[in-house]
Amino acid sequence: MTLLSLSSLDVARGSCRVLEGIDLAVRAGEFVGLLGPNGAGKTTLLRAALGLLPSRGGSSLARMTPADRARAAAFLPQAREIAWPMPVSAVVALGRIAHPGMAAPRDREAVDRAIAALDLEPLRDRDATTLSGGEQARVLIARALAQDTPLLVADEPVAGLDPAAGIRVMQLFAELAAQGRGVVASLHDLGLAARHCTRLVVLDRGRIAADGPPMQVLTPGLLARVFGITAHLSQGPDGPVFQPLSLSPQAAEPHRDS
Numbered sequence: 001m002t003l004l005s006l007s008s009l010d011v012a013r014g015s016c017r018v019l020e021g022i023d024l025a026v027r028a029g030e031f032v033g034l035l036g037p038n039g040a041g042k043t044t045l046l047r048a049a050l051g052l053l054p055s056r057g058g059s060s061l062a063r064m065t066p067a068d069r070a071r072a073a074a075f076l077p078q079a080r081e082i083a084w085p086m087p088v089s090a091v092v093a094l095g096r097i098a099h100p101g102m103a104a105p106r107d108r109e110a111v112d113r114a115i116a117a118l119d120l121e122p123l124r125d126r127d128a129t130t131l132s133g134g135e136q137a138r139v140l141i142a143r144a145l146a147q148d149t150p151l152l153v154a155d156e157p158v159a160g161l162d163p164a165a166g167i168r169v170m171q172l173f174a175e176l177a178a179q180g181r182g183v184v185a186s187l188h189d190l191g192l193a194a195r196h197c198t199r200l201v202v203l204d205r206g207r208i209a210a211d212g213p214p215m216q217v218l219t220p221g222l223l224a225r226v227f228g229i230t231a232h233l234s235q236g237p238d239g240p241v242f243q244p245l246s247l248s249p250q251a252a253e254p255h256r257d258s
């Protein structure tokens with residue numbers, strides 16, 4: 001089942017054309033890692049897909065009413081600061097607003113499940129504004145999980161998390177996909193993306209440069225051309241292993257003393 005469909009999506013910001021001719025479908029069972037250098041257009045793509053930015057072309061989610069969209073897709077934005085002086089459990093429960101009857105046992109179960117999944121039990125009664133940056137990030141991921149939608153759209157979900165929490169979040173997203181949900185997440189950690197995503201989509205200057213299984217996408221040529229690095233990707237016993245080596249000679253050129 002297709003959970004998100006983008007066709008010929010174009011987005012301009014100011015006088016600048018940021019995305020051009022994006023065709024992308026995300027299906028149930030997929031964990032799609034959206035990759036690309038800074039400024040490639042990842043956040044723009046995710047926000048336009050959700051109808052949060054004006055765009056030309058089509059997004060299946062952007063065409064929905066806000067209420068239907070909130071039941072179809074949860075969104076974890078890039079900004080992670082929590083401004084509401086509320087207990088952690090109340091912030092996570094905000095994810096249930098899309099569902100009528102927010103105090104039903106089903107809602108409490110979804111909140112408790114999300115709190116447990118993000119290891120937030122010891123923090124559940126704390127004022128969320130008093131938490132560290134990484135703890136606040138985990139609370140907002142839990143809020144998105146509590147929304148219990150077929151699709152989860154996450155903008156840099158592992159940014160600011162310690163290594164164990166980052167792996168835990170990636171495993172959680174992979175489990176959601178294995179259970180038949182869809183996940184699309186922008187990521188900068190190519191190692192985590194290669195290991196946990198079922199599919200990688202690489203953006204380069206507003207266009208899709210590659211789309212497919214990690215081992216087929218992260219080729220030496222693409223890594224040099226799009227990311228300016230040399231790296232090695234091999235198949236390990238537990239999945240793909242990504243080993244960055246250096247800046248590619250082309251990328252290092254401007255920094256060389258001559």
Ligand SMILES: Nc1ncnc2c1ncn2[C@@H]1O[C@H](COP(=O)(O)OP(=O)(O)OP(=O)(O)O)[C@@H](O)[C@H]1O
Nearest residue numbers: 013014016018036037038039040041042043044045
């Ligand atoms: N409001 C705006 N006005 C003009 N240009 C913008 C605006 N917002 C974003 N851009 C430009 O659009 C391009 C894509 O930005 P976007 O935030 O989507 O990139 P990104 O791939 O998410 O980057 P990062 O990895 O740094 O988060 C960038 O060149 C950015 O400068």
